[in-house]
Amino acid sequence: MAEPAREHTVGVVGGGIIGLAVAREITRRRPGTNVLVLEKEDRLAAHQTGHNSGVVHAGIYYRPGSLKAELCARGRELIRAYCLEHDLPYVECGKLVVAVDPDELGRLDDLERTATANGVPGLRRIGSDEIGEIEPHATGLAALHSPRTAITDYAAIARQLAQEVEAAGGVVRLSTTVTDVSRSGRGSRVQVVTAGEVHHVDHLVLCAGLQADRLGRRVDGEREPRIVPFRGEYLEVVGAKRDLVRGMVYPVPDPRYPFLGVHFTRRVDGSLEVGPNAVLALDREGYGVRPGLRLADAAATLAHPGFWRMARTHWRTGAREVRGSLSTRAYLRFAQRYVTGIGPDDVVRAGAGVRAQAVARDGSLVDDFVVVSGNGVTSVRNAPSPAATSSLAIAAYVVDRMALPGPA
Template sequence: MADETIGIIGAGIVGLAVGRELAHRRPGTRIVVLEKEPDVALHQTGHNSGVVHAGIYYKPGSLKAQLCTRGRDLLRAYCADRALPYEESGKLVVAVNADDVARLDRLEVTAAENAVPGLRRVSAAEIREIEPFATGLAALHSPRTAITDYGRIARSFAQDIADSGGEVRLGFPVTRVGRVTGGLEVASGERTVRVDRLVVCAGLHADTVSRLAEDRAEPRIIPFRGEYMRVSDEKAHMVRSLVYPVPDPRYPFLGVHFTRRVTGEVEVGPNAVLAYAREGYTRSRVDPRELLRMAAWPGSWHMARQHWRTGVREMRGSFFTSVYMRAAADYVPDIGPKDVARTKNGVRAQALDRDGSLVDDFRIHRLGAVTTVRNAPSPAATSSMAIAEYVSDVVLGERDAS
């Protein structure tokens, strides 16, 4: 292995974590991370809410449940070792009506099976003790849920790769993957890189880049824009930690919530609005080819038939701040439309199967010398170091892909 070169497409936090893990396991192996952007972590990694999840939501036994737990522990230790921000601010998952309470009961069972550390059920009065301006009938309190800065962690991972003798090659949009004698050739226009093994961690472009490596067509990536509001400085003190709704189990999105960042700012969001481009961070960003691609995928039509009402509601919230904040006001009623301003947006790479199913769990494929990460939604950032262990096992033939 000492003379081997392993290529990784994508310098988000997952791709960089994989590169770092492989370099650690196989000293002397050359790691080359290929990234189309001029810097690392410019898409999903750099646009998320910075939450380190404790594992409350995920189906027991799923990859998400397993790797979130392991990843959280690894990430905490890494941040402590590198003096990176990691604050266990805690989180409340709040029920505001009878239906929520029933779902909270089920969520409590799931969280217990996932051994979420320190989790406890709290009453309406106890909600106020933890978050004086929050309201609800009951809640789950997760004291070990944390906040961090994933962009800084990703840049630290990139430095680890460089320190091991590897390279993060920026400005290298992959246009072709070809099999050559004894390995693979990855091209960006006329430039080429020869590798022995390849890992695709392309995030928003996971399906198209994986297809270059002859992986199967599905799942397809459908981009969803997540829009955030920033709470004014005058009202930011009203949220001490994280305040979440009880999620709807039909969707892999957690709903609009309040998040205190490591900077001290408080954000509300994100929603989930269909984006019209892979990198559609604004409503005006439209890619006609992407729209045609989505329209041609049977899964898109199945999804639309199943979830169009939710789509309409989310779209209204995208255009009208009063609608956006209406649901948020159920949890912190003293923060209203006049107390927030629109801030950064993110785009989530949501994998969609042919039958219209929104893929919830992590999904990883292997085709000989190529390993593809086809779905890595939240909590992928939390789980990144554990995903890296899992993917490295697959790459090195020590386990089967998911």
């Protein structure tokens, strides 16, 4: 039999950086509010937050006027200040976005206009000679240099946010899986069911990442957009070759996709990674070196009409990504266009991340952040990269749209 209902004012589902940032923002705006964070894993930042590249994006890629552009710009400054305040890693190692073929120069022009409109600090267009001055082992025809693009440790930030929530009187519950969410009508409290417990909250915020569509559907019945998971695999450069890249070297991205292409990224621990690619994941939470299979996840993807429409349009790109996943040599063939000195013998397979990418029923990839709020529930339905960069700004955006009791 379930335990008696426990009363909390605001519940947050998800112990990643978005959920914890929202919980902290609530405690800051409404001191004394009871906040309960529910995380199904036995640790914080166990999913997307703990499996990304650690990049603090400057706002180069995002459509001007979009939520991504707005919240990335604000979030970048907030994350920087937060890391300085709490003595967390934050290194402005800079990024080069490099064009290696003449047919990429037009796309680089478009990217420069986007980055300029988004106010990317210190952005410069440089030629091939200056590429070598910034990254001596990189090659290309031209590049955009973003000196303020940084790296950090998002899992460490998430843990610090949790400490603040608890210091303000909030509760962070680990190993607590939400099995059901319901509400009986307008104005009623929201019922959140976990194993052996029932919680009633005045407002619920769903920051469920890879499970966002499943939990959101329990509340509002909306089946779209669906999460189609994409696995991003990394290689780690070993030995002396890890010093061939000082900061970050990126390709010019294909504007048809929200993915940024395989790139070289310095990490705050001094390591150098290559990746990620983007292959369909058959396990929403499969982070091992080799792909996993979870039948329920695979079936959900294959049952979605939007997946098949997307696949028919982009199957050639998907096949290329699969080749890279199966062969380290094929994976590096693309990366070596930018840094020729790092080959298959210089890398080992590292971990992987899984991107929660929302896909509409018509097969289009949902590019912007999607936050839906109403009748006591706010659901973060789509928050892919640069969500970690934008996390503190996303939290403010979410709380702005909540009806919280008490004085501001």
